[in-house]
Amino acid sequence: MSVELLKGNVAFAEAAVRAGCEAYFGYPITPQTEALEHMAKRMPELGRVFVQAESEVAAINMVYGAAAAGMRTMTSSSSPGVSLMMEGLSYMAGSEVPAVLVDVMRGGPGLGNIAPAQSDYLQMVKGGGHGDYKMIVLAPATVQEMIDLTLLAFDLADRYRIVSVLLADGSMGQMMEGAELPPMKPLAERPAWALTGARDRDTNLVSSIHLDPEEEETFNLHLQAKYAEIEANEVRFEEHLLDDARVAVVAFGTAARVAKTAIAGLRAEGVAAGLLRPITLWPYPEAALRDLAARVDALLVVEMNAGQMVEDVRRIVEGRVPVRFYGRTGGVMPMPEEIADAIRETASAGAASGAPADTAAGGSDAPAQEVPA
Amino acid sequence: MKTDLIIAGFGGQGVLFAGQLLAHAALDADLHTTWYPSYGPEMRGGTANCTVVIADEPIGSPVVARPEAAIVLNLPSLDRYEPLVRPGGLLIVNASLIDREVRRTDVDVIPIPADDVAAELGNPRLTNMVLVGALLSRRAVFTLDHVAATLEKVLPERHRHLLPANRAALERGAELADEVGVAAATD
Incomplete structure (x- = not known):
């Protein structure tokens, strides 16, 4: 091969x-x-x-x-x-x-x-x-x-x-x-x-x-x-640069690989960013995510939709850590630069907020932003 | 090592194949690569582009907002990608079809009359190879021999007789780019 x-x-x-x-x-x-x-x-x-x-x-x-x-x-x-x-x-x-x-x-x-x-x-x-x-x-x-x-x-x-x-x-x-x-x-x-034909055996249904x-x-x-x-x-996932991460991206598929490029750039700047990439979306890597939520200051969910997997992430994290969202919709692929910006904002918000708080952000091309409670 | 480029033009100008050739050449050199096309309902006549990333480690994003290099085969592609090439990057222009000046002064601009060169070489479909040759002259990602060897592997059997012409197109494109480079250096 x-x-x-x-x-x-x-x-x-x-x-x-x-x-x-x-x-x-x-x-x-x-x-x-x-x-x-x-x-x-x-x-x-x-x-x-x-x-x-x-x-x-x-x-x-x-x-x-x-x-x-x-x-x-x-x-x-x-x-x-x-x-x-x-x-x-x-x-x-x-x-x-x-x-x-x-x-x-x-x-x-x-x-x-x-x-x-x-x-x-x-x-x-x-x-x-x-x-x-x-x-x-x-x-x-x-x-x-x-x-x-x-x-x-x-x-x-x-x-x-x-x-x-x-x-x-x-x-x-x-x-x-x-x-x-x-x-x-x-x-x-x-x-x-x-159903292979029931000659000489009991019937199957x-x-x-x-x-x-x-x-x-x-x-x-x-x-x-x-x-x-x-x-x-059958849970499967990839952990990328999470050992010392203060901020972690959660993303799957193409969004995850674009995020990896963003993370590489941020690491060169000294930002301790990493990625949790679910490979099985069901069953979801719930234990790995819960464990991660206990170790980082903030999570950023990146998806090429208006915010779908983020619902699962918030459910699993149960408010232990701020969860932000960045998404592009309608067939637009996010570029590494815009994901990097969203990670930076998530990192600074996470470092600033001592107490865990659940935050939300708009989809489309809106940057990750806090929505007042 | 990491480089990325966008090749853009009309459908039918060999834009997608030129990118695939570079991606194949990258694999042949044991490098990582991604090739990502614009894909639309049209087979030819519309616009086409592809993004090629080549690196010595696994590649994250297959798309780039600001490419290190761009090869533009028609005016709409120059209009679209001229502002996006990274400062200090490379912009190779098919001067046969594009009659306006490039406005950027912070990138290496290589105008090549690629359609005319292809016609001189006897096959108008060699335009893309002339421009790939120019790229290889300005960016030593691969040697011309390496790309020619890759081409021999990937060309379907029925096109094998075109190998010498393709090789000539690569060489001519590289020569012309060298001349532009020398002229720029002596300005």
């Missing part, structure tokens, strides 16, 4: 092929279309399934079917297309079928535009479809992670019979970076629960219907126990 220059969209698609994805269903949408294009060529070449569905609604239900048949299967799309998949994702959660969804987020709401955004955080992390369900949400920040987290997404999906989401943004999909692809994995055996409320509650308790197990075992 060797490092090659790969576009994020091509990287995750080829990683899926090598992870043993047997069936891909999708519908073109920028900024993830290169993935569909790659799959259209690669999957038939390998005798596997590629279908350009008539819509995203159809695509996700084809994924549901292939998953019920025990195949490693996936779809990919971008924000408006993913919105169309919500019903299917809820059904898949209710049926406990494993699958992988890649959302290469773009500016919204509505049709929006094709530029990079992170404004599907709440939709992916908190549900989006109906009912009490969770999906494992992985947030890549490099093209290498587009590959590595795709492999992980399939493994976790199978292990927990859950939908795993690779939550990337337009920038991660479109950028090229050096990365190494894994060797081709052999295709997995069909799991025992799958894959369904999300439980008409009896007591029975549905028992199923829900089973789901919640499974989610608790995932929260206990």
Whole structure:
């Protein structure tokens, strides 16, 4: 294996092929279309399934079917297309079928535009479809992670019979970076629960219907126990320059890597800044964040949205330390300089305020600022 | 070591490929690199640009507000990026298509009539390589030999016969940039 220059969209698609994805269903949408294009060529070449569905609604239900048949299967799309998949994702959660969804987020709401955004955080992390369900949400920040987290997404999906989401943004999909692809994995055996034809064995049932409320509650308790197990075992995050940090940025994906450049500049100026980068957005690195909140003067959450993950950060931190927010919306990427300014302001406010206080700031291009209580 | 540049022009002028070539060359030199394109619905005729960052350590931001260097292939790109190049940076201008003077005096300005040079070399599609050659003359990120070797690796089979012409374009661009540099030094 060797490092090659790969576009994020091509990287995750080829990683899926090598992870043993047997069936891909999708519908073109920028900024993830290169993935569909790659799959259209690669999957038939390998005798596997590629279908350009008539819509995203159809695509996700084809994924549901292939998953019920025990195949490693996936779809990919971008924000408006993913919105169309919500019903299917809820059904898949209710049926406990494993699958992988890649959302290469773009500016919204509505049709929006094709530029990079992170404004599907709440939709992916908190549900989006109906009912009490969770999906494992992985947030890549490099093209290498587009590959590595795709492999992980399939493994976790199978292990927990859950939908795993690779939550990337337009920038991660479109950028090229050096990365190494894994060797081709052999295709997995069909799991025992799958619908493979019931000759000479008991029938299997894959369904999300439980008409009896007591029975549905028992199923829900089973789901919640499974989610608790995932929260206990599958948290992943990166700590960057946090050992001596007085101010810490919390950011994921592209926002996190832009913040790293800002932090490098600030470190050269003598500002003790660091970064906590959640890699799993669900399960969230709650313990690491709580621990961090006890050590720093202030936190700055940076997102390419109007303030979504910051709701989780404030919930977890419980007012122990001031939490500020800096965000750009509508497909605008923050530049390192503006993040550096927001970190400086957060650092000086944090040093000034001895007592912990919860602060808020506007989104858009407003600098991080305190909102009077 | 860290450098970053923006290459900008019309779609179809080879802007994105020129950036990819530099990114490939960076990987071939065991450096870190990111290539980030403007991406839009249009295939050609619209504006296109890409940002390339090259460093000897992992790269954070793939976008830069103030690039160290810019190669501009048309007037709208000069208008957009002239004010943004960092002081002391490099601004390479496709003088064949841009007839206005560069106003900045705090950057190294290299006007190259790249379309004319490409036409002289017999292929108008070599414009981007002429300008990459000029870049290599002014910024010793890679040698011309290194980039030519990378090009040989990344060019699709059906374009291999164009290698000598591409090499000539790189060399001619570098020569012209050297001449501008010498002229500036003796001013």
